[in-house]
Amino acid sequence: MQFKDIIGQHTIKRHLVQTVRENRVSHAQLFLGPEGSGSLALAVAYAQYINCENPSENDSCGTCSSCRKYQKLIHPDLHFSYPFFASGEKDVATVYMDAWRTAFLGNPYMGLDYWRHQLEAGNKQANINIAEAHDIIKKLSLKAFESEYKVLVLWLPEYLQTQGNALLKLIEEPPEKTLFLLVSENQDGILNTIISRTQLVKIPKLSSDDTKQYLITDKAISEDRANEIAFIADGNLQTAVNLLEEDTHPYFDLLISWLRFVVTDSGLNIIRFCEEDFPRLGRENQKNYLLYTINVFRQVLLMQTRLSQLVLLNGKELDFVQKFSENFKKEQLELAVGLLEKTHYKVERNANPKILFLDLSLQLVLIFKYQTFPQGTQYI
Incomplete structure (x- = not known):
């Protein structure tokens, strides 16, 4: 995922690039934005830029070994955690990794309902369990395999309830060259002890113009229909995609x-x-x-x-x-x-x-x- 592939959010992109170029990358950051704003895609593009072997002034190169693996979500130093619908207490996120890759690569603006549909979870409740918290600690305690930084992208940490206390020490004092990128839609649902240990990156909803232009250019629909969908979606690209269907x-x-x-x-x-x-x-x-x-x-x-x-x-x-x-x-x-x-x-x-x-x-x-x-x- 490169910044150029993400719709709008030009101010946020410039800020993220600047932190890397000025060597001001915080080890724990909270990407806070509404559903469909591109916050998850921005976090992945940011991680790819940080570990790119030949970065430009504004983006990762997209062609080096690291970028190619990032774009397929198969880099050994890129880890994901996310809510899932466990069938057992010992289930962890990696059990659902193939479905996660397919879902994200097909729709980087996805919301929880879209993810639920990919897993055919029905009415099961989503959560991030204690087994997943322990698995995160285990994965991040290892040395980096290829890149300078190990990166954990934790999507929707609001589903990490009291189990999140197990991660506090790791977030506050991580191993060297380890990054936590938390991607949230609801700050009120996150443990305050986690919020206090992260640097906040606020991501606004997409503008109606950006949504409209995406629908016209990428989805080849009429301007009138794009106007209608962009108005109803109100900056949520996931809603816009749903409306197309x-x-x-x-x-x-x-x-x-x-x-x-x-x-x-x-x-x-x-x-x-x-x-x-x-x-x-x-x-x-x-x-x-x-x-x-x-x-x-x-x-x-x-x-x-x-x-x-x-x-x-x-x-x-x-x-x-x-x-x-x-x-x-x-x-x-x-x-x-x-x-x-x-x-x-x-x-x-x-x-x-x-x-x-x-x-x-x-x-x-x-x-x-x-x-x-x-x-x-x-x-x-």
Whole structure:
């Protein structure tokens, strides 16, 4: 993996290259970025650059012996740890290494759901067990085979619970020329004792322009379709890839019809929507529709706060955002976004869509029609 192969993130790439060229490589770093931002790919490209035999000013060479092995994820001094769905207490990450290589090389922007699907894990819970922590200690206690640095890329350390305490001494005082690159999506889920021993590298979500350009150039889709997907994905390339595999649905038209019934408190039409239209979408498209609606409401909030230059929509969607921003208050929109996010969370966990969307619709009726706040609802 070379930096040039990673979409966007130019500021982060320059920073990482500079740390190597100025000999300021910290032995333990936490790459913190949302799903689909490229944080895992950046960590691997960084490790490849550090161990490249003929690095340029901006990237690894891609042709030396070290780079060729890195690009296939078979370098003896490159180690990976990640959540897996153990079938026994003694399972470790290397048991699933072939599947990991296939998954990463096919999709370096993958999220946990994608990884779960590769392992056909069903409803099993992901974790990094104590056997894996002990295996990490064993692997990193060995001398480097070929390169100057041994590197451990630990993906999603938030799944390393109290077992992570076994690694504290190793992270704080590693063997010479040993690097820990932790790649996380949720800092709150990581043990504080681990965070305090790492240097933070914050990675932002991808810009809509970067996502759009990738879809047009690499996936050969139309500009209009790329615009729609980039808007819904909101910087998550994994979501964008998922959307490419789904049928096209007129989310905007569906949103307009639904909101018209909500703001007029048209009960029978709301019930019909919740019993027929929403379930017909299927779970993945329900999630995508909710993401689309959340992003539209956020665009309305931008319009209300006089940040129209940040609004990404155009045409009839822009007209809707302008009109909606004139008729409803900021507090109403914030509450609506909070309810939509909670509904999206529950859809992911296979809750009954008819009940979920009916409950959501009725709460939105209270907010938009009667300007009352459902009990227990808090500002986001």
